[in-house]
Amino acid sequence: VAKDLGLQLPALQDSGVRVVSEGRTQYFALHGKTGHLVTAERIDREQLCRLVEKCVLRCELIVEGEM
Secondary structure (H helix, E strand, O other): OHHHHOOOHHHHHHOOOEEEEOOOOOOEEEOOOOOOEEEOOOOOHHHHOOOOOOOOOOEEEEOOOOO
């Protein structure tokens, strides 16, 4: 994520960047030392998308500081 945004890791942390998923469970997070997008919770496809062939989890990246 840091590379995609063109930010160095300290700038990523200072900007208040966070990942937000729909619903209560936050499935994704940013790894603080690498800036990589990682899974924060176990993702159970059968539980989330029982009858759907194409399972999509949406998330948003929020940057609180100036870019």
